[in-house]
Amino acid sequence: MSTSVLPEVVERELAKYASTIAALHAGAIDPDKEFKPFRLVHGVYGQRQGGFNQMVRIKLAYGKVTPQQLRVLAAASERFTNGIVHITTRQAVQLHFVQLDDTPALLRMVEEAGLTTREACGNAIRNVVASPNAGTLVDEPFAIEPYAEAIFRHFLRGPRSSTLPRKFKIGMSGSDRDPLQQVNIQDIGITALVRDGQPGFRIVAGGGLGSLPVAPCLVAPFVPREDLIPWCEAIVRVHHKHGDRQNRARARLKFVLKARGEDGFRALIAEELAGVRAEGIAGRVLPDALPPPQPTPIPPAEGEEGRWRRHNCRPHREAGLAVVSVCVPRGDLSAAQLRALADLAEQLSAGDVRTTNDQNLLLRRVPIGKLEAVYRALGELDLARPAHVFTDVVSCPGASTCQLGITLSKNLARELEQRLAACGIDPLCIGGRINISGCPNSCGQHHIGTIGLHGAAAKIGDRLVPHYLLLVGGADEGARVHHAIPICRIPARKVVEVIGELARWYLAERRGPDESFSAWLRRQAGADLDKDAAKRAREAFKARIEPLCAIRPEALQESDLRDIGAERLFSLDELGTGECMS
Secondary structure, eight states: OOOSOOOHHHHHHHHHHHHHHHHHHTTOSOIIIIIHHHHHHTTEEEOSGGGOEEEEEEBOGGGBOOHHHHHHHHHHHHHHSSSEEEEOTTSOEEEEEEEGGGHHHHHHHHHHTTOBOTTSSSSSBOOOEEOTTTTTOTTOSSOOHHHHHHHHHHHTTOSSTTOSSSOBOEEEESOTTOTTOOOTTSSEEEEEEEETTEEEEEEEESOBOTTSOBOOEEEEEEEEGGGHHHHHHHHHHHHHHHSOSSOGGGOSHHHHHHHHHHHHHHHHHHHHHHHHHHTTOOOOOOSOOOOOOOOOOOOOOSHHHHHHHHHHEEEOSSTTEEEEEEOOGGGEEEHHHHHHHHHHHHHHSTTOEEEOTTSOEEEEEEEGGGHHHHHHHHHHTTOOSOOSSTTSOEEOOGGGTOTTOOSOHHHHHHHHHHHHHHTTOOHHHHOSOEEEESSTTOTTOGGGSSEEEEEEEEEETTEEEEEEEEEEOOEEOSSOEEOOEEEEEEEGGGHHHHHHHHHHHHHHHSSSTTSOHHHHHHHHTTTTSOHHHHHHHHHHHHHHHHHHHOOOGGGOOGGGGSOTTOSSOOOSTTOOOOGGGO
């Protein structure tokens, strides 16, 4: 809800932010040592383009956004940027190509809409994520959203929240079977459950992706609801106290877990938990009852609308309602699309909208009788494509804006969406998803993609050629995480051909319809074999793939030397130090 009266703490922050930019222009502060970490805490991140443009990240706590906030984001994108709002893999949104001197007005506009950029970047507790399905599934024991909100509010502007050794991520889920939960790639992963009739949470900690993925440690099989905040506070304090402040590359909480081992890691948490309780920090049981599950089946329809209903609509736990997935290609929405979606959400979904971790949107309370109207409205916006499927590709912005980006990952995502669909790959038959990052750091979450790809550079002969590292078989299954297995590098221009062939091999060779694409890929890569046998399996799989993508030096075309969608020859000249390491 928009308001012109902001809390005093926010007004002080905005005034300090504006005066600090003035001090920067006056030469009174160091742009790297002082200003950079300051603006990062305010969600302002430098883009590559010579440092003149900024990316501004806006937190959407557990993906929740109101129709009015969608309109504000649309207006902000038109006033300050290129008119595009980008949904991230952590349910936040980003505005790119913002001028630094415009950021004070943008930050005020965001705060007045009831959103914030505070601690969206930097060494801070980032956006608290939760499955966008939360509250709509039939197997959820209670509502997790009140607890996600409580965690978000507890840490926002907290005494340690922006002075950590490195960034810190928290995620929640109401069900292990939820395909849109991702608890095992967080510093704290929280799942609702009931044990012996008592509601509570399972907590894992120390997980993460980046260039080195680490599975989390189970730190508490069961925590009563009222103890959730103290446990989260204790784990944050472990990171604050024991995270490596000398070596930035090893400063995430996962490295504390690796250094101490699981028992030592749990001991550190227990020590901090005692201190938290001694200080009187406590949580409470929140209003979290869900209505009894009474789902209404989605009625079939003819033609393309029927296909859309099968892909994009599912029953809500409440009778008469549907949850509708809106496919947002590469997470990018124009201002016009945002305004139309805001109207649609108000008129046909009780204003209930969530961003998803695969860069889409959910309209969560659509009356089943209104599905035809929603389909027609989304079709007019070119947003009625299948969502959460193989051809709904997840991608970070890559080298289009990020200083760490090696390749133009979003351009590859667009090419995959278009060409895989054109060559007859039916996403219903394939299943799984493709995740692309422009560099090894996994902002596109390539480590948990059925097929993961990250940007790389390699020479063919003496020419530098854009490549992607192919990883296979990733998945976060709630109770277990599978990190994708690296196989080989593929020239960027050959990626679509290779993935299309992998899909065809799977359909021809799977052990019946119950073997998923991810499971088939893991089998090809020797995931369940001993070390030596697994290595042989990977090498055999690599040898099978390489003839599809090998390019002899004398056969190189000029197009091979350009990244997809690029006009210039591929180079690493603009590659810089990522500000997430600042």
